[in-house]
Amino acid sequence: MESTLFSLAHGFAIAFQPDNLWYAFLGCLVGTLVGVLPGIGPLSGISILLPVTFGLNATQAVIMLAGIYYGSQYGGSTTSILMRIPGEASSVMTCIDGNAMAKKGRAGAALCIAAVGSWVAGTFGVIALTVVAPPLATIALKFGPPEYTALLVLGLIFLAYMSSSSLVRTLLMACIGLMLGMIGIDNMTGHFRYSFNLTELGDGIGIVPVAVGLFGLGEILSTPSHKVIGEVIAPKFRELWPSRKEWNESYWPIGRGTLLGFIIGIIPGSAHIISSFLSYALERRISKHPEEFGRGAVAGVAGPESANNSASTGAFVPMLALGIPTGPIPAVLMGALMVHGIAPGPQLVTEHPDVFWGFVASMYVGNLMLLALNLPLVGLFVTVLRIPYAYLYPLIIMFCVIGVYEVNHSIVDVWIMLIMGVLGYALRKFSFDPAPLVLGLVIAPIFEQSLRQSLIMSNGNYFIFFNRPISAGLLIVCIVLLGMSALTFILKRKDWRDKLAAAEAGEPIA
Amino acid sequence: MDRRTFVIGTAACVAAAPAIAQTPFPSHAVTILVAFPPGGANDILTRPIAAALEPILKQPVVVETKAGAGGQIGAQVAATAKPDGYTLLSHNNGISGYAEVDKLFGRQPKTTRADFIPLARLIADPVLLLVNDQQPYKTLKDFIDDAKKRPEAIVYRSGGLYGATHLPMAILEKATGIPKLRHLPTNGGGPAITALLGNNAQASTQAISASLPHIKSGKLRALAAFGATRSKVLPDVPTLKELGFDAEYYLWVGLFAPKGTPADIIATLSVALDKAALSEQFKSVVNSLGQEYSYQNAKDFAAFWAADAKRSDEAVQLIGKQG
Numbered sequence: 001m002e003s004t005l006f007s008l009a010h011g012f013a014i015a016f017q018p019d020n021l022w023y024a025f026l027g028c029l030v031g032t033l034v035g036v037l038p039g040i041g042p043l044s045g046i047s048i049l050l051p052v053t054f055g056l057n058a059t060q061a062v063i064m065l066a067g068i069y070y071g072s073q074y075g076g077s078t079t080s081i082l083m084r085i086p087g088e089a090s091s092v093m094t095c096i097d098g099n100a101m102a103k104k105g106r107a108g109a110a111l112c113i114a115a116v117g118s119w120v121a122g123t124f125g126v127i128a129l130t131v132v133a134p135p136l137a138t139i140a141l142k143f144g145p146p147e148y149t150a151l152l153v154l155g156l157i158f159l160a161y162m163s164s165s166s167l168v169r170t171l172l173m174a175c176i177g178l179m180l181g182m183i184g185i186d187n188m189t190g191h192f193r194y195s196f197n198l199t200e201l202g203d204g205i206g207i208v209p210v211a212v213g214l215f216g217l218g219e220i221l222s223t224p225s226h227k228v229i230g231e232v233i234a235p236k237f238r239e240l241w242p243s244r245k246e247w248n249e250s251y252w253p254i255g256r257g258t259l260l261g262f263i264i265g266i267i268p269g270s271a272h273i274i275s276s277f278l279s280y281a282l283e284r285r286i287s288k289h290p291e292e293f294g295r296g297a298v299a300g301v302a303g304p305e306s307a308n309n310s311a312s313t314g315a316f317v318p319m320l321a322l323g324i325p326t327g328p329i330p331a332v333l334m335g336a337l338m339v340h341g342i343a344p345g346p347q348l349v350t351e352h353p354d355v356f357w358g359f360v361a362s363m364y365v366g367n368l369m370l371l372a373l374n375l376p377l378v379g380l381f382v383t384v385l386r387i388p389y390a391y392l393y394p395l396i397i398m399f400c401v402i403g404v405y406e407v408n409h410s411i412v413d414v415w416i417m418l419i420m421g422v423l424g425y426a427l428r429k430f431s432f433d434p435a436p437l438v439l440g441l442v443i444a445p446i447f448e449q450s451l452r453q454s455l456i457m458s459n460g461n462y463f464i465f466f467n468r469p470i471s472a473g474l475l476i477v478c479i480v481l482l483g484m485s486a487l488t489f490i491l492k493r494k495d496w497r498d499k500l501a502a503a504e505a506g507e508p509i510a
Numbered sequence: 511m512d513r514r515t516f517v518i519g520t521a522a523c524v525a526a527a528p529a530i531a532q533t534p535f536p537s538h539a540v541t542i543l544v545a546f547p548p549g550g551a552n553d554i555l556t557r558p559i560a561a562a563l564e565p566i567l568k569q570p571v572v573v574e575t576k577a578g579a580g581g582q583i584g585a586q587v588a589a590t591a592k593p594d595g596y597t598l599l600s601h602n603n604g605i606s607g608y609a610e611v612d613k614l615f616g617r618q619p620k621t622t623r624a625d626f627i628p629l630a631r632l633i634a635d636p637v638l639l640l641v642n643d644q645q646p647y648k649t650l651k652d653f654i655d656d657a658k659k660r661p662e663a664i665v666y667r668s669g670g671l672y673g674a675t676h677l678p679m680a681i682l683e684k685a686t687g688i689p690k691l692r693h694l695p696t697n698g699g700g701p702a703i704t705a706l707l708g709n710n711a712q713a714s715t716q717a718i719s720a721s722l723p724h725i726k727s728g729k730l731r732a733l734a735a736f737g738a739t740r741s742k743v744l745p746d747v748p749t750l751k752e753l754g755f756d757a758e759y760y761l762w763v764g765l766f767a768p769k770g771t772p773a774d775i776i777a778t779l780s781v782a783l784d785k786a787a788l789s790e791q792f793k794s795v796v797n798s799l800g801q802e803y804s805y806q807n808a809k810d811f812a813a814f815w816a817a818d819a820k821r822s823d824e825a826v827q828l829i830g831k832q833g
Contacts, residue, residue, distance in 0.1 A: 051573070
């Protein structure tokens, strides 16, 4: 422990060197911008700037690129809250209650809570990274296909808490999402499925084009069909900050989201995407007022935003401790290190302590910078809402198109986004909630692959899911959750969902 | 502008067109399409070569990512690009196998090898047979004996079906005569190594660059190499050829031009590439990947590619259709 503190102090000495501070700031700034611009995700931002870092030394390069990564996670909430446009898959949940808060005139509060939640989560993530990285990373490696399968079963069960519409509607949306997730090359046999001879569909339908289309474009398309009040709610400076009540409602969700996100983030693979979905569902499940979710619940912003930030920090654990990338972004960061002749891996700490500790320390500094950068910007961002729709919306559509194209340089993705925009409009008109669709799309390919991989590992024996402690534990949680729901059903208790169904049918809420 | 000046102007342009065509290549920026995501070997190796090409060609050389569908999208875009030398492709082993896999499934191949002219091989990274530290095998013989004793019991993980980390195992199975091992496909080399480290698979075939840090830390053990000679970074790992098995496989990165590119442009590009490959910039990146310098010029690469493609086709047929 003492040596850790000593090394960390050494790291701070490196991180506080003026040029390193400058590159951390630059990374955070670019990251915030990348996050704020709809559609342009951290992956494209980092990929574009990767060649720029070849002229820097390894420490500067990784400090700057990582800054872009976690900076974009801060910024990602901004468009979600203000305009209901998710910059990437993990901000989908923030769209729902964040935007609902904005419509109630609490945009500033939502942005502040998101920023503070992100800071808490980011800083906790770095502390955890400093203290427990190597042992945790080794445990995370145990997370194989059977554990993934069990985690995603849990995710599917949580789907039921995802939406503010009735269960039938939620399941319908989820099914469409799961079916869309079937598109693409079958990894197990090499068959193309539902690809209509388009090679671009080989990797399946991307999450970003679907999320941006369903939420962002759908929202924009539906705006002209209802009366837009010319006067935008312009809050006074005092009203930008969350009220005492709103703070009180966000403490615990931030704490829970942070912990949940970090645990999911260190799992190798693409699990980090579902951290914000799971956090939202968890907050709703334990909330005393689940019916508020979808109508501007503070916890619905605080939880998922924290989860998604600590997941992005958690994703560094396997990369730094073991040299294995947990997703496409750590993979690019590792590529950047390798260009500088540094192989990320178990020896990174001993062979290149300057890079390792300088990088870790810079994340403490970077998180503070982001908070300092984002809180004053809240006022500025909120004024964006004062721009008349006639000017604002065409601009947003332009950014959506550019951003979605930029992810894969694929025009097919732009078409997917446009089609999803029309679908999103239709869904809004018929009051379907698109969030379960996105989660279905996220879960389907990973779930299918891990289920089939597990069965290959066990030679077709389903007991593999119960033989392994982690997956057995997760499945028991699933069974308990289902049991509790069944009990409510058997005892004919009226829960919040019945109230919703009643409200949908036009009856007064009992 | 009235109509007459327009007509005259247009006529002048048309007349000038052949003259423009004769201006020496290249007269504007050259684009290299990279068929794999940033951070991978293709991206890491193509960028320094592009940077080294710029002063030689005296034109900007742009690197553009066109990733997806296991490299097929980039190959397809390059194959249909105008064959004028301004669009090149950075690809790897995958380009050898698409047509054969399509044949297996009765699909019309979207690209075949005939669609591309080989320009240069940037690297050839020999594949290793790896097991994790929880396995008892110390030598290839231990591995073969156990595989024969317990057919279908050893699970190996690849980065994708018919991919560059799947084919070598099929080649190994044939060369050593062991019964088929149980195959667990993943999406990408990274996840495959993760699975091996976490003992969710017992064996895998991976390139040296991807596995070297884990071999150094003792978490993975290399039983044999698929190279023609022993690697300088792993001098203790015997090659399969030494052990008496006829098996060879590399993960390589090469540059291609689309079919129909004029011969003089190909010649200009080849000369420029040979020069760029000698640059310190490129060499240091090769070095940092833990690799030996294994650049090949257009002629040698063409011969290498033909042999590699033959190996790849045979391996695809050995694997056959899975369900």
